Amino acid sequence: MTPNDRIRWIAKPAVWLLCLMPLMWLGWRIANQDLTANPAEFMNRYLGDWALRMLWTALAVTPLMIVTGWKPALRFRRLLGLFAFFYVALHVASYVVADQYFDWLAIWNDIVKRTYITLGMAALLILVPLAATSTNGMVRRIGGKTWTRLHRGVYVAAICAAIHFIMMRKGFQLEPLIYAGILAALLGARLAPAWKKRARAKAEVQPAR
Numbered sequence: 001m002t003p004n005d006r007i008r009w010i011a012k013p014a015v016w017l018l019c020l021m022p023l024m025w026l027g028w029r030i031a032n033q034d035l036t037a038n039p040a041e042f043m044n045r046y047l048g049d050w051a052l053r054m055l056w057t058a059l060a061v062t063p064l065m066i067v068t069g070w071k072p073a074l075r076f077r078r079l080l081g082l083f084a085f086f087y088v089a090l091h092v093a094s095y096v097v098a099d100q101y102f103d104w105l106a107i108w109n110d111i112v113k114r115t116y117i118t119l120g121m122a123a124l125l126i127l128v129p130l131a132a133t134s135t136n137g138m139v140r141r142i143g144g145k146t147w148t149r150l151h152r153g154v155y156v157a158a159i160c161a162a163i164h165f166i167m168m169r170k171g172f173q174l175e176p177l178i179y180a181g182i183l184a185a186l187l188g189a190r191l192a193p194a195w196k197k198r199a200r201a202k203a204e205v206q207p208a209r
């Protein structure tokens with residue numbers, strides 16, 4: 001079995017299974033009517049938590065590759081990103097269906113009046129075109145450079161999602177701050193090599209005094 005085969009036939013199905021497990025667990029709890037006293041809130045928060053975890057996991061792939069030098073990690077980035085989007089979509093769907101009962105006016109009022117919903121919505125709107133352009137065909141159609149530039153939007157979406165979580169919890173709460181800290185570390189790990197490269201290039205251009 002070649003390393004490519006191992007990724008295709010073992011690692012990828014394992015990642016699929018792992019990513020679907022939170023949904024299967026939710027399905028199990030729904031089937032057993034075990035959704036706490038407030039099922040709509042429970043589902044929305046549960047799916048929101050997993051949306052955030054999946055997004056952070058997708059963002060962790062490149063830093064992992066930088067730190068370990070393990071290039072095959074990149075083969076999982078798109079899959080993890082799409083799963084993140086999938087959980088975001090379910091989180092929003094649970095809000096629209098189970099929380100707001102398709103009351104579009106109430107949803108609109110929420111978006112314009114509650115800043116944390118505005119930020120969640122901004123994150124969703126940024127992620128939609130990224131998910132839509134995730135296929136190889138779309139990369140070819142819009143061109144690698146435009147694609148890369150567009151997909152940098154994921155950092156803005158992640159920052160909006162982190163603030164969405166902090167504001168939603170209100171007051172001082174550790175959990176959203178831990179997520180924000182992890183995001184800062186992940187973004188920092190991406191920027192560090194670029195800064196180093198730029199500093200080195202600058203040092204080479206400027207003659208030593």
Ligand code: HEM
Nearest residue numbers: 041045048049051052088092095120121123124161165168
């Ligand atoms: C990238 C996009 C998003 C992510 C990652 C995300 C994630 C989260 C997280 C982690 C929570 C808190 C869960 C907890 O307390 O444990 C949350 C709460 C919430 N989110 Fe999102 N969210 C996103 C977008 C949205 C959007 C677009 C909406 C609605 C239009 C929305 C509506 C809500 C609501 C209503 C709550 C609070 C539920 C409550 O008060 O119990 N989110 N979200």
